[in-house]
């Protein structure tokens with residue numbers, strides 16, 4: 064069965080379609096700078112394909128929450144669930160074939176990565192009886208599959224990158240079709256980007272991103288320069304589910320809207336304010352603000368470490384010998400032939416070290432203390 068999803072119109076005015084069956088087997092990468100219209104494009108794809116295929120959206124900004132009202136997707140606020148809970152939720156979503164939006168808004172980067180990885184893990188690990196086709200859309204994919212280590216822990220990065228690699232490299236047999244969007248191709252892990260065979264390239268300005276795009280699409284770098292001239296909502300399509308030759312298209316309108324619309328220019332208020340008095344008024348009392356986690360008690364830790372160090376018994380240091388004892392030892396050592404200039408090696412002070420060395424056994428000299 065061929066299901067043609069209408070994405071919009073080509074620059075020549077013909078309907079621009081996407082073959083859903085083919086997409087399931089060949090995945091999609093969407094790239095374009097901020098504001099180029101990637102999330103709008105994903106929304107169009109999700110809305111048009113919702114009646115045909117189960118979907119899940121990994122949504123770092125809460126942009127796709129409106130799909131829950133209009134198309135019945137289950138909204139999962141990742142903030143309210145543990146990693147284990149999300150993994151099980153992922154498995155159950157596949158077993159019961161429920162479309163979902165995983166809203167990661169409000170979490171820090173580390174937790175966004177961990178929880179997305181847990182949920183994707185659940186989708187991936189489900190028993191083979193439930194390997195039905197499913198679109199897995201990841202917006203801002205560079206957050207979950209970064210090309211280089213960032214400020215998050217190595218463990219979180221490994222989990223998230225592993226889940227994204229599984230989705231894009233090993234998901235097809237399990238029915239998972241990855242659709243990923245990124246602002247910066249150069250920031251997305253290469254192995255994750257390379258597994259998509261379909262591309263929708265939007266407005267791109269940086270040379271480094273254009274070079275990556277040209278490499279991926281097998282274009283001359285000169286040709287990729289055309290991505291600079293694309294308008295918001297315009298994309299260049301290429302791939303088995305889209306077009307065998309690069310094709311310019313404009314994405315059509317959507318039924319739902321993002322929660323956070325782009326702020327529009329508005330005239331500034333005309334009324335004159337006493338800006339100094341308002342902006343620099345005394346701040347409200349501290350306890351009205353969210354509690355900050357107290358900084359670690361560094362002084363206490365240092366004191367504890369010092370006490371522990373004092374409790375370690377120092378090595379026994381030999382007391383200096385009396386003149387008589389010293390003469391007696393020299394004589395004994397001379398008789399055994401183990402001295403240099405009459406002083407046992409063991410006793411020779413090193414330069415800069417005053418008094419006898421701590422007793423470290425025979426390693427320090429062939430002649431023992433006798």
Ligand SMILES: Nc1ncnc2c1ncn2[C@@H]1O[C@H](COP(=O)(O)OP(=O)(O)OP(=O)(O)O)[C@@H](O)[C@H]1O
Nearest residue numbers: 096097098099100101102103246295296314315325
């Ligand atoms: N084809 C289109 N038709 C009408 N409006 C569009 C179209 N594409 C994008 N827009 C509008 O342009 C704005 C920016 O689009 P969008 O949020 O999709 O950009 P983005 O590429 O996802 O940016 P970011 O990377 O910052 O998330 C939105 O208000 C969106 O509704």
Ligand SMILES: [Mg+2]
Nearest residue numbers: 101102103202
């Ligand atoms: Mg977006």
